[in-house]
Amino acid sequence: MDEKKSFLKHLEAWVDGEEVILDADKYISTRTKKEKRSWRHHFTIQYVKENKKLYGILSIGISVLFIAIMLSVVNSLPEYGNAHNPANNEVMERYLESGIEETGAINFVAGMILDYRAFDTFGESNVLFLAVMCVVLLLKKDKNNYSEQEEQEIQEDDYFDTNEKHPILQIGAKLITPLVILYGIYVILNGHLSPGGGFSGGTIIGAGLILYASAYGQKKMQSFFTFRTFTKICVSGLLTYCACKSYSFFTGANHVGYEIPKGIAGNILSSGFILPLNICVGLIVACTMYGFYALFTKGDI
Amino acid sequence: MNHLGTNFYEAVSVILFGIGFMNLLLQNNLIKKFIGLNIMDTAVYLFLAAQGYIFGRVAPILTDGVIDASYYVNPIPAGLVLTGIVVSVSVTAFSLALVQRLYKHYGSLNMDEIMQLSREEEGE
Numbered sequence: 001m002d003e004k005k006s007f008l009k010h011l012e013a014w015v016d017g018e019e020v021i022l023d024a025d026k027y028i029s030t031r032t033k034k035e036k037r038s039w040r041h042h043f044t045i046q047y048v049k050e051n052k053k054l055y056g057i058l059s060i061g062i063s064v065l066f067i068a069i070m071l072s073v074v075n076s077l078p079e080y081g082n083a084h085n086p087a088n089n090e091v092m093e094r095y096l097e098s099g100i101e102e103t104g105a106i107n108f109v110a111g112m113i114l115d116y117r118a119f120d121t122f123g124e125s126n127v128l129f130l131a132v133m134c135v136v137l138l139l140k141k142d143k144n145n146y147s148e149q150e151e152q153e154i155q156e157d158d159y160f161d162t163n164e165k166h167p168i169l170q171i172g173a174k175l176i177t178p179l180v181i182l183y184g185i186y187v188i189l190n191g192h193l194s195p196g197g198g199f200s201g202g203t204i205i206g207a208g209l210i211l212y213a214s215a216y217g218q219k220k221m222q223s224f225f226t227f228r229t230f231t232k233i234c235v236s237g238l239l240t241y242c243a244c245k246s247y248s249f250f251t252g253a254n255h256v257g258y259e260i261p262k263g264i265a266g267n268i269l270s271s272g273f274i275l276p277l278n279i280c281v282g283l284i285v286a287c288t289m290y291g292f293y294a295l296f297t298k299g300d301i
Numbered sequence: 302m303n304h305l306g307t308n309f310y311e312a313v314s315v316i317l318f319g320i321g322f323m324n325l326l327l328q329n330n331l332i333k334k335f336i337g338l339n340i341m342d343t344a345v346y347l348f349l350a351a352q353g354y355i356f357g358r359v360a361p362i363l364t365d366g367v368i369d370a371s372y373y374v375n376p377i378p379a380g381l382v383l384t385g386i387v388v389s390v391s392v393t394a395f396s397l398a399l400v401q402r403l404y405k406h407y408g409s410l411n412m413d414e415i416m417q418l419s420r421e422e423e424g425e
């Protein structure tokens with residue numbers, strides 16, 4: 001075979017199936033031998049991560065650059081507190097001017113989040129429920145999440161909870177907890193009349209439960225608040241919310257006309273579904289808050 | 302347009318966001334990282350609340366029977382902040398639960414140490 005044929009001739013012959021390119025391997029190896037030696041090979045993410053000082057300087061630089069860019073954006077934002085800003089448009093006017101007529105709630109924010117945007121609030125409640133279920137999956141004590149040392153620690157904690165007396169904390173908790181829970185109930189029930197609502201009232205009730213649990217120990221809490229009651233309250237709250245909103249979506253979309261009476265704005269029993277929805281959301285939030293506390297401290301509700 | 306002097310709530314929120322981001326990048330302790338994430342969330346709430354305020358108006362709850370849009374501040378950012386708070390609480394709880402499991406498994410909160418230990422475990 002003539003080795004001095006040109007590359008094109010070889011290729012032609014190869015395409016015709018007359019011969020194979022003999023020095024193909026050699027050719028490929030010479031081609032890949034050309035290493036691209038550039039700064040990029042040294043400046044990889046791995047290199048930056050290993051070099052702590054460079055990493056710190058770079059991250060500070062990126063953050064400062066980010067702040068500078070955002071400050072320049074803030075500089076050209078419309079003026080703070082001006083009534084003619086583009087954010088204060090006809091949507092806000094609609095909520096404020098026909099809000100009482102359409103929802104019956106004096107608190108415009110409650111009317112907005114539980115009537116106009118009730119579907120969004122349903123999603124929020126689901127997000128909270130999903131979060132507490134994930135925490136249950138990760139932290140609840142069962143046969144897969146168990147070690148003898150932890151069990152011993154928990155038993156010691158229980159021993160101290162039941163046998164050691166903290167008079168100041170316990171008497172204080174006994175006096176304050178009912179008031180805190182009562183205040184939470186007030187905030188929930190007046191959600192459509194005053195500042196507050198399901199989320200804030202639920203958090204207040206959750207705080208009361210956490211205070212009681214931290215003063216008297218988990219054992220005493222479990223006499224009236226077990227995992228069973230927790231799941232029952234959460235799931236029934238979500239289902240009631242879903243049923244209420246399904247009813248109002250169905251009747252509203254089909255113009256059936258069986259609307260819940262709005263009542264006189266300003267009364268406690270008014271504004272249609274907002275009060276029951278507030279109660280549902282409050283129960284879910286209270287259970288979630290206490291559930292987070294119990295799962296993070298003892299790994300059990 | 303030069304409103305940096307009047308928009309100082311927004312400016313502060315942006316700076317807080319940057320501080321939280323820096324915290325997220327620089328801290329090695331996982332719990333401190335999530336504190337940085339929460340600072341970023343707080344900055345966003347401050348920004349939204351500042352966007353909704355209008356000078357000389359009252360909170361969006363019916364006062365003195367006035368039904369007029371030029372009497373109340375914007376109620377929409379309040380609803381958005383509520384959504385933000387709920388999502389932030391959920392994300393924080395979930396990530397802290399993951400951190401607790403990591404601590405139980407590796408006995409450390411330092412991210413580099415955890416990465417090294419997990420690599421050693423995989424190598425075995």
